[in-house]
Amino acid sequence: MSEQIDEPIGVAVVGAGYWGPNLVRNFQASQAFRLLWLCDLDLGRAQRALGPYSTVQPTTDLATVLADPRVRAVAIATPAGTHLQVALAALRAGKHVLVEKPLAATHRDGLTLVEEAERRGLVLMCDHTYCYTPAVMRIRDLVRSGDLGEVQYVDSVRINLGLVQRDIDVVWDLAPHDLSILDFVLPEEIRPDAVAAHGADPIGAGRSCVAYLTLRLPGGGMAHVHVNWLSPVKVRTTMIGGSKRTLVWDDLNSSQRISVYDRGVDVAYPDELGAEERRDLLVSYRSGDMIAPALVEREALGSMVEEFAGSITTGRTPLTDGRSGLRVLEILEAASRSLAEGGALIPVGVSR
């Protein structure tokens, strides 16, 4: 048994564009994997990504890669529009699959992939990289352990001077990060059940460059996401307000990424009072210390790659499986619909 584990998993990366080289680097650094191929329609691009010193083989031919019996896993970093086709081919060739976010171009395509993988008993994992940062792992612990109490609101800001994409708007480009993090840290029972989206295209790019998503959480809470391609300053901050404590995650503050405040508003509802008097609620304010937990710096992609390996060798569901990718897609599609309908509130997760 242990030998099976010790044997590195043969893996191929498909796509040598923006993200592929990061996957290449992390698979090379992992003892759990043996990177065999880098596949791209543009051979020169694959070669440049590998550099002149690598023994990894570049290729333009996906079929060859999928036919290689040493290849047990495929990581896909091609444009979202091609995810369905490439991932489906890989799954049908019996390979475990890691897919760059978003899982697919549409929820329907994503569902096809999830069902195919489930049918075949293969791992289908979505590379929601941020979920594997030490900060988000810790946030998940803090939220799920109840340290924050009940989650009351979430406010997430992800803005910077970003590449204006030609095929997708800022919601589809940036919000998948926030939505996948939300999906990762929030308990299942308070996952968003409706979304309203407002966007603007003040530069005439043909699609929203600035957008705000308001997500309704079951139980009266609210999550809000601000994404923006036009901001000259980079901000990556998420606040999670809980009934006991409130957490602020500032991803750009490397010396203090997470701050947990024992500070907030408490409301007491005297039991003995009638409905009338209950309006005079008793509000009190806590003003306690702040704790910034120590985090061990580790590259998120490295942890993500280990999670992929762990899922393959043990057969367990990865932390960010295809279904999490599907939930993100569902919200993105609802947000697009809301944008088209002038900010109307669109339900999500009805079928869950």
Place this chain on the structure above:
Amino acid sequence: MSEQIDEPIGVAVVGAGYWGPNLVRNFQASQAFRLLWLCDLDLGRAQRALGPYSTVQPTTDLATVLADPRVRAVAIATPAGTHLQVALAALRAGKHVLVEKPLAATHRDGLTLVEEAERRGLVLMCDHTYCYTPAVMRIRDLVRSGDLGEVQYVDSVRINLGLVQRDIDVVWDLAPHDLSILDFVLPEEIRPDAVAAHGADPIGAGRSCVAYLTLRLPGGGMAHVHVNWLSPVKVRTTMIGGSKRTLVWDDLNSSQRISVYDRGVDVAYPDELGAEERRDLLVSYRSGDMIAPALVEREALGSMVEEFAGSITTGRTPLTDGRSGLRVLEILEAASRSLAEGGALIPVGVSR
């Protein structure tokens, strides 16, 4: 004439609660005014606000104050629900009036005040204090001079652990600051023409404690305001994105309140191309220097008090006149309606 100017203006402050003492202090510090009365229903509170060393006279009787011929101006810092009554009495007694924000409890009440003041040729000024900070004065200059180019988006955040009010929600409590600043700095032609509001009351306070306003600006721009009573950290940041430059105002960074970035996205539309090709817009990115203009620190209330004096002595319209207070009220009422209607977009300023 000059003697008329030199003679200090007799003034009375009505309301010795949270804000009144600040007005007292600033009227006392101003050479343009002679503070004569501090009026409050609670005499002890008025006395405590004045302290044991003051020669200013405390009183509970507004009629006495208004009957005092030395009193030419009245500053009102009572709860919003009483503004109509107190201000109307003062105007009818021929006094110039300064009113704490919001101008009145409703747009209709505010309009009554504005019309009364205009009929009598008296100054009616709204104490939109933030507009008189050196930062906002400079921002107004930068926006109106065209230095930023056309305003594309505004994002304003005003959050901290705030007093949960018993009669108004967080929108009415905090957003007047942002809305009055917007009214102050934006050119008239791009004042908001519609608003959508989303709020949450996760602590069961009976009113929104967290809220987001999305304001549509004529010409394709958008303004967004985030107000929150529950945040353990205080944030006071406004970003104004322009076609030429983008400004960030961080009111808590006393050493660098304003940063102007020559950084952004430019889109060119080649003239010779057909409609089809024009979709391939040419996007380019500017990455220039940032300039933080020097600001002279000055207490906003001091400048506000001088503006009140200047309006009285010269007869000119104050920078933050009753009409600006009205416009703020109109947006607040529309926001309340939007909140009640689940975030629907509500038009404003139709009648302007």
Place this chain on the structure above:
Amino acid sequence: MSEQIDEPIGVAVVGAGYWGPNLVRNFQASQAFRLLWLCDLDLGRAQRALGPYSTVQPTTDLATVLADPRVRAVAIATPAGTHLQVALAALRAGKHVLVEKPLAATHRDGLTLVEEAERRGLVLMCDHTYCYTPAVMRIRDLVRSGDLGEVQYVDSVRINLGLVQRDIDVVWDLAPHDLSILDFVLPEEIRPDAVAAHGADPIGAGRSCVAYLTLRLPGGGMAHVHVNWLSPVKVRTTMIGGSKRTLVWDDLNSSQRISVYDRGVDVAYPDELGAEERRDLLVSYRSGDMIAPALVEREALGSMVEEFAGSITTGRTPLTDGRSGLRVLEILEAASRSLAEGGALIPVGVSR
């Protein structure tokens, strides 16, 4: 007895220049005091400091003030060179005395005052304002309770664009703050026992405008103070490294003034080893959480004034008594000597 306590202490402020008005404001706000006089050689300045609404009496005649039997305490905010004369007169008139820092122009003068006060059983207190900030009070607790372990090093930076003084250098102008804080928070047994000073006058002002003090602490520790009039940015940071924890005080970060890090270097010395092997010390690194204790914001001068009142009514020694002022003077004089001798290490506290 309780009546004696309840009766406000009659107090006079001498000096209406830069600092005097702050004392005036705080004595007026204190229920423990009744401010009777503001004395200054320039009557107009005293009148302007009081403003047109005050019932406090301005005067130019110190003798009148000292002859007033209602005056039990005198607060002196005149130039340092006059402290000896004014304070001595006040003490000889039987008044309790509060003196602006530094206690006197020289250690010898200061000693005269201390001895006079002790002989007469009067309070002589030095207005080391910073010691009364909530932050420094908390730091004192943290250091003295042993929470930080043994103090290993202190690094203090106090720089900004400051007024180039005509009669004193930057060491005498700014370092008294740092030295009085050190005196306040450090346990007696590790008070500095030697100082070396380096300074520069790069603008030709005739005295040091930038200076560094290195203070030797008994037991192998070191404290270091950086003072600078020429810095365009304001920095007010003190780090106190302890064997258990390290504290960082950033006085300009109002939302997180104190941060206590459970992070550092531990060295173990295996007992069983010979001297030779002991060189191979065992170094280990702690990397724990950071805690930012909640501080209640309170104006330091208000607490200082209460301490003065408490010392007068109970007869106890104030936290910052004349002797603490003396110790600061001794280090300042040694620093001046070191500057004159090219940075030589000058002993202090020999006679303690």
Place this chain on the structure above:
Amino acid sequence: MSEQIDEPIGVAVVGAGYWGPNLVRNFQASQAFRLLWLCDLDLGRAQRALGPYSTVQPTTDLATVLADPRVRAVAIATPAGTHLQVALAALRAGKHVLVEKPLAATHRDGLTLVEEAERRGLVLMCDHTYCYTPAVMRIRDLVRSGDLGEVQYVDSVRINLGLVQRDIDVVWDLAPHDLSILDFVLPEEIRPDAVAAHGADPIGAGRSCVAYLTLRLPGGGMAHVHVNWLSPVKVRTTMIGGSKRTLVWDDLNSSQRISVYDRGVDVAYPDELGAEERRDLLVSYRSGDMIAPALVEREALGSMVEEFAGSITTGRTPLTDGRSGLRVLEILEAASRSLAEGGALIPVGVSR
């Protein structure tokens, strides 16, 4: 000629410890070089540094490397104590040499290397990496172009929780960065001419863990360096005060590394006055804008490697040549002497 330039320079890296892998990565990324060998006494370490996918050859045998005629350049990242021997062997084998900082263990050893390289007409370059950051390159321009005016003072802080070294103190470990930067940006005529050093070893490590260097600059200026292994927070800030402007470099603020302040103190000396009156100098204060110049992010090691290539192919002196390494060594040795002599001021650069 152009062919000679186009042909990549064969290079070997010696030392696969902490820094070597960074050199390996950057030589691999450079088109100007062809990395042929990675040499380390520990073959496994060399293999691990290369990883399982590299075609670069690991070896333990320096002689083989030096005998390889394809190798034209050698980069040395071994402990400082071995620099003399390894670099001398490489130079004698006719190879151009890049040496990790410090150039050598002693000034005398460094001089031997410099003279050997000059005799043979070979490049000897010191890897003062920080000098090749975009920030320091820009600072050099700003200082040397006169934009800051005359340099009046420099204050440099480089502190964090660092590895307590077993063979060198914190001065030799960290100060070479600051000293090489100073050497790089300051005009030749104001290079430090004396140094005083104060250190402490509060943890009993057997060598200074906290230290302060005061450097005298010809013309009345001063530079100061604070290095510290024990600080729980990381600070990397350098302030350069000039007669016209003052620059602050905060290397950890990736969004605003350099800030140039048009703020400071001006002193005027009226010509017509006698010596006596001239003491009444006219001090004025400038309070202008701050500019944060845009910097293109680029990895310093990449630029350093290009500089090495440029020096080899064109024969010009590299920006950080052996002589700059020598000047740094001279100050380090003087600092050690000052530490041993209780902070005495030790002259440097006498022989220049």
